[in-house]
Amino acid sequence: MEPPPLVSLEKVSYLYPGSQRPALLNIDLRVRAGEVLGVLGASGSGKTTLCLALNGTVPQLYGGRFFGRCLVAGLDTADHPIHELARHVGIVLQDPGSQLVAVSVESEVAFALENFGVPAAEIRSRVDAALAAVHLEGLASKHPHELSGGQQQRLALAAALALRPSLVVLDEPTAQLDPQAAAEVFALVREINAAHGTTFVIASHASEEIAETVHRAVVLSAGRIAAEGTPEEVFRDAALLERERVRPPGVTAAFERLRQRGVPVGPAPVTLAGGLSALASLGLGQAYRPADPPPLRPGTPALALRQVSHTYPDGTRSLDRVDLEVPAGDYLVVLGQNGSGKSTLLKHLLGLLRPASGRVELNGQPLAGMSVREVARRIGYVGQNPDRQIFNPTVQAEVAFGIGRLGLSAGEQESRIESALASLGLSDRRGAHPLSLSTGDRARVVLAAVLAMEPEVLVLDEPTHGQDEAGARAILEVTADFHRKGRTVIVVTHQLHLMPGFARRAVVLDQGRIVADGRLRDVYHNVVLMRATHLEPPHAVSLARARHPGNTALTPAEFADAWGGPGA
Amino acid sequence: MIRVDSLARGRDTAFSRLDFRAKLAVFAAVSVAAVAWDDPRLGVLLTLATAAGCLGAGVKPAYLWLVARVMAPFLLLLLLTHGFFNVQPVLRLTGHARVTPLLSIPASWPGVGGLVFSLEGGLYGVNVCAKALTLLLLVPLCVLTTDPNNIVTALVRLRVPYRFAFAFASTLRFFPLLMDEIGLVIDAQRLRGFAVEEMGVLERVRTYAKVAVPVILGAMFRAQQIEVVLQSRGFSGQSGRTYLRDSVLGRAGTAVIVGSAVFATLVVGLRVGAHVGAFTTALLP
Numbered sequence: 046m047e048p049p050p051l052v053s054l055e056k057v058s059y060l061y062p063g064s065q066r067p068a069l070l071n072i073d074l075r076v077r078a079g080e081v082l083g084v085l086g087a088s089g090s091g092k093t094t095l096c097l098a099l100n101g102t103v104p105q106l107y108g109g110r111f112f113g114r115c116l117v118a119g120l121d122t123a124d125h126p127i128h129e130l131a132r133h134v135g136i137v138l139q140d141p142g143s144q145l146v147a148v149s150v151e152s153e154v155a156f157a158l159e160n161f162g163v164p165a166a167e168i169r170s171r172v173d174a175a176l177a178a179v180h181l182e183g184l185a186s187k188h189p190h191e192l193s194g195g196q197q198q199r200l201a202l203a204a205a206l207a208l209r210p211s212l213v214v215l216d217e218p219t220a221q222l223d224p225q226a227a228a229e230v231f232a233l234v235r236e237i238n239a240a241h242g243t244t245f246v247i248a249s250h251a252s253e254e255i256a257e258t259v260h261r262a263v264v265l266s267a268g269r270i271a272a273e274g275t276p277e278e279v280f281r282d283a284a285l286l287e288r289e290r291v292r293p294p295g296v297t298a299a300f301e302r303l304r305q306r307g308v309p310v311g312p313a314p315v316t317l318a319g320g321l322s323a324l325a326s327l328g329l330g331q332a333y334r335p336a337d338p339p340p341l342r343p344g345t346p347a348l349a350l351r352q353v354s355h356t357y358p359d360g361t362r363s364l365d366r367v368d369l370e371v372p373a374g375d376y377l378v379v380l381g382q383n384g385s386g387k388s389t390l391l392k393h394l395l396g397l398l399r400p401a402s403g404r405v406e407l408n409g410q411p412l413a414g415m416s417v418r419e420v421a422r423r424i425g426y427v428g429q430n431p432d433r434q435i436f437n438p439t440v441q442a443e444v445a446f447g448i449g450r451l452g453l454s455a456g457e458q459e460s461r462i463e464s465a466l467a468s469l470g471l472s473d474r475r476g477a478h479p480l481s482l483s484t485g486d487r488a489r490v491v492l493a494a495v496l497a498m499e500p501e502v503l504v505l506d507e508p509t510h511g512q513d514e515a516g517a518r519a520i521l522e523v524t525a526d527f528h529r530k531g532r533t534v535i536v537v538t539h540q541l542h543l544m545p546g547f548a549r550r551a552v553v554l555d556q557g558r559i560v561a562d563g564r565l566r567d568v569y570h571n572v573v574l575m576r577a578t579h580l581e582p583p584h585a586v587s588l589a590r591a592r593h594p595g596n597t598a599l600t601p602a603e604f605a606d607a608w609g610g611p612g613a
Numbered sequence: 614m615i616r617v618d619s620l621a622r623g624r625d626t627a628f629s630r631l632d633f634r635a636k637l638a639v640f641a642a643v644s645v646a647a648v649a650w651d652d653p654r655l656g657v658l659l660t661l662a663t664a665a666g667c668l669g670a671g672v673k674p675a676y677l678w679l680v681a682r683v684m685a686p687f688l689l690l691l692l693l694t695h696g697f698f699n700v701q702p703v704l705r706l707t708g709h710a711r712v713t714p715l716l717s718i719p720a721s722w723p724g725v726g727g728l729v730f731s732l733e734g735g736l737y738g739v740n741v742c743a744k745a746l747t748l749l750l751l752v753p754l755c756v757l758t759t760d761p762n763n764i765v766t767a768l769v770r771l772r773v774p775y776r777f778a779f780a781f782a783s784t785l786r787f788f789p790l791l792m793d794e795i796g797l798v799i800d801a802q803r804l805r806g807f808a809v810e811e812m813g814v815l816e817r818v819r820t821y822a823k824v825a826v827p828v829i830l831g832a833m834f835r836a837q838q839i840e841v842v843l844q845s846r847g848f849s850g851q852s853g854r855t856y857l858r859d860s861v862l863g864r865a866g867t868a869v870i871v872g873s874a875v876f877a878t879l880v881v882g883l884r885v886g887a888h889v890g891a892f893t894t895a896l897l898p
Contacts, residue, residue: 097841100845102841102844102845106837106840106841106844126844126849127844127845128844128845128847128848128849129847130845131844131845131846131847132847134845135845136841136842136845138838138841138842140838143790143835143838143839144838144839144842146783146839146842146843146846147761147762148760148761148762149760149762151857152762152857152858155857156846156848157846157847157848158855158857159854159855159856159857160846160847160848160849160851160854161847162853162854162855163855164855165855165856165857165859168855168857169857172857204846205845205846208846208847358675395804397800397803397804416808416811417803417806417807417808417811418806418808418811420804421803421804421805421806421807422806424804425804426801426804428797428801432827432830432831432834433794433797433798433801433827433831434798434801434827435826435827436798436802436823436824436826436827437823446805447805447806447807450805450806450807451806480830494805495805498805498806
């Protein structure tokens, strides 16, 4: 007889307090012990709610209306206190920093064990084992904030593993990590699952890593399960993915494109290794290099850093003699692992930090001599978290917030507000409180507020954070419109696969220095340097290079366009 | 990004290694002296000694400088208030018939014309400022030099219920995060052209009020997330909790507690019995 499932959801529905729309609706789901389950779906589809239901946070902490039954290890999660369920369910959340509650790595891991009254000697041995499992040995006495983002997320995983729960739930565990750190977290999941048989439920937009890691995946849609199957079954269903706004792994998309061109590729692989292996049987291809974008007109750069260095008060040297010119009309993406100096560079471009040496210029003039108002008028900034940039009670007031200080006539202000609201599709939401909108809409409110100021340069720090594929592309389309008007765009992101088609140029930062600066195509295809700086090029790049060293395709579409027939 | 808590956290020193209970004894003894001594010379000496103690114990100079900058307007206000308005109380303390004017505001100045800043009032202001600064500096001396885990275990040893001890230590951790959050929101406002330093008082107040919305929301989100994390790690404020590292007083801690008790007894005894530390206007010994 088959053993009972570790997790069993029976007709689970849930509505948050005050909401009429179910966040979960009639969910029937079983997870076997030892299984790794991926949860996919667009933003707002219910992934986080499902994760929180598994450890009782929903409904115990959040309130609301809960229907059906959710059993984990035989315990009803709506009835048993969360701190009791903690023996069976560990959880790792999205933000690495804010889920760490202790002041040293070892006390972070020990915290749960102490709460359950485990004897000190046993705590010591379990802490050592958990830290070894996540490869953080030797860092026991460090403060958690001294760790990198990837290390912090591994520490959160160790803290969840210390109680030896039968189930570990990970909610977007790599959303804030650079590609290499994200890969490390998923590699660890595979390792722990294989070594200890721990069951994992992972909600994520990271299709490539999900495909590499899970045994089974479910796709959520408006709180319902829209599909369920192996990663191959789910990721090969192009119609399903398009309908549910789930991005397939780059390799799957590339092979789908080939199939659409009539290339006999067989079932599309879902992992890069599978793709490379399938490619080998199709023979070598040919060189591919589309025309470079037209050069920008020469002249004074819109923004320039001249020998800029910066050292934080704790001694961290975050920028080291950086020289960077951003010509007017450029679209630049700044890449680098967590802690490489990207945010510090942006803060210098925005005048929020003064360089310890060197200088920053805006249109040839020193930024240091300009007033806050002048800088804000000429450089628009959109940060990672829209909620920190929303100050007003209505969408319209938010869009009007900055332009009121530009000395414009009332008519001009009105016209700009209308134009910004219309271009971001927010005209019919003008009276709504910005914080009542979805994450994607809140990001668009901030973009509208910045664009209404009609800056010369738009600077965006992880603008697609927390967005699904469609939401992310919608935001980037707005930046592309801005760029098409001849203005300058600078984007910092970890989501490399999104930038082809938008950015012209890429800069790679590593330990406060620029180690690569060139056309996006050239930088992405400098695979050795990319990997040396903890960046992983998109699948299409790896496939293109495997097909022919001179193939510089960047996207699945380009990869297919460059095919030229089997063995060409 | 540099964080306020990394600015506050100090280095490892003999004082930082003391058990939190010993540091509480130092806190209590120095507080007794700060309150008991009205002599501005002793008060200033005690403040300087406490500041030196902070530096010696590992509190970062940048943090003390931050405290000094934040406190400067309040201390100036205290000094001016006592200098100009503290007349009868200091006359009673000194037994003088009248105060010694140091400077006076011309009678023609509207509202404040004719006010006199006195030596006695000014010195009493120095005494009050010294008391305030000393008490303020004791917080970083004792708290910032201690691992919050040790704060929790020491308070539990002092029979403070675990959930209160944990809440206290968590607040210490939460405050710097809140300061970071405020900084980020103010930066976001600056980037929309709002420079508070260029604003009048009313506009400044309105702008700060707008900071409150995202800060409070951010703080609530963080608080909720921390609650999720705590409960999912089995935290319920229960008794019967164990500790990986327990609070150990040791010989050094015991010696510090005894020394602090002796010091506090001497301060009170000499103040009551020999009036050592009574208010005086003598600028030199």
